[in-house]
Amino acid sequence: MKKRSQELLNDYPEIVSKLLLLHESGLTIQNAFSVILKDYKSKNTAVSMHYAYLEIERTINKIQSGFSESGAYAEFGQRCHLHVYIKLGTLLEQNIKKGSSDLHDALNQEVRESFSMHQNHILQSGQKAGTKLLLPMILILVVVMLIIIIPAFLSMNTTI
Template sequence: MTADGEKAEETLDITVGERQYTEEEMREIFDRAADQLEILILGDNDSLDRVTADLALISEIPDLPVAVEWELDRYDVLTINGEIQEEALQMALAEEPEGVLVNLKAFMTYTQDQTRQAAHQVTVRICAASRTKEERLLERIESKIIEYGNENKIKETIELPQEIDGQKISYHYPMNTRGLVVLAMGLITVLLLFCLERQNEKKEEEKKKQQMMLDYPQIVSQLNLLLGAGMSSKSAWKKIVDDYQRRERPNGARAAYEEMVSAWNEMCGGVSEKECYENFGSRCGLQPYMKLGALLSQNLRKGTKGLADALRLEGLHAFEERKALARRRGEEAGTKLLLPMFLMLAVVLVIVIVPAFLSISL
């Protein structure tokens, strides 16, 4: 503030009190509160003239500075919180079948001034809740059972009514669904295990094919080397099988070499060499091995002329295929590493950005 042109150094704090309502404004507020009361206390009911569910006897009016206290003339059928007492209501309805009238008096108080009050009276008619056909039928059955029990107290059993109002009644124990749930979970588990087994078999088959493709260039190279040294195809085959059984097999079975062992056992068992080579390619199930079996089979029919060149070209092609397979597997490995790399990037960003935000003074 400034006094006579001089600015004061001290600040002046002014507390502004709430404005009091005039009598007319207060009456208007109480009238609005009374109108809202009759709507707010309905709860799940449609009308105060037919109350079948609990009332919502509120203690304050939303958006108005008014507190409410209630007074009832029938505390036997309705509590101060608006809850209906079913047993007392049924007894009262026997005398008043049209509905039990209950007078509710609301005492409204202005929260800022306890001396300013107003009263509002509401009359409600409490009726029996509407029941469904099934509920009425259950009530008749229960009354019949109670009646039979009262008339036959010395009997050890209770007779259930077989007919109500011309309707035939039958009874059964409620079905326990726990067994069905366990059965369903068991079936789902079996299905998932079956799918898992098929998936594992598929992975093993894929792994076997990749292993056979990796071994193919070496097998072709060995055959080419041994045939070039003057050995027959059968002798070269036996040499490769013997070397595998002596050196490689103890370290772990290799699918392609195991098929060669099976083919050699067929030869020793009397099967023709040509048929053994063809069966070898068929069992492997891969195009390169089928081609190798066909080359060796044609060698028996046409002679060894051109076989060395064909095997040499096949070996070069096999090594190129192996390089391409190695590149594909490397790309797959790089793709699998993307997720860990993104996670590491997120961690690095958090480490860098969070301290920067914390260091900013607001």
């Protein structure tokens, strides 16, 4: 579950920025989701898809099979079980129900927040990696000091 959440968080900034870009170019949200999914599938020919794109595919399939578009977006956010996706799903659902003209501004704000969140996440993972490497670096320092000190002591004992 932690791997899934991590993967979803890593994919979020890219998905939101593409969604904003495609929406600005005149596509509907449904068509933008389809383009995002097609783009991902064309670039990644791996056997397994990332969880975010699987959820996008499920959402597109639900809409195409007759499920309401606003309900599908709300479920998309709920299925991901992460606050950022729930917020995005709610934002898209409100756009469909109320016809909000503020979608561009809201998506733009979401893109800024997601990149800021992504930067913080990268900094935290760098700090974790640095902490994990601290013990091996100390051990290497001790070994190097022993390699230098032992011959020095041995040479002092032989000269005395």
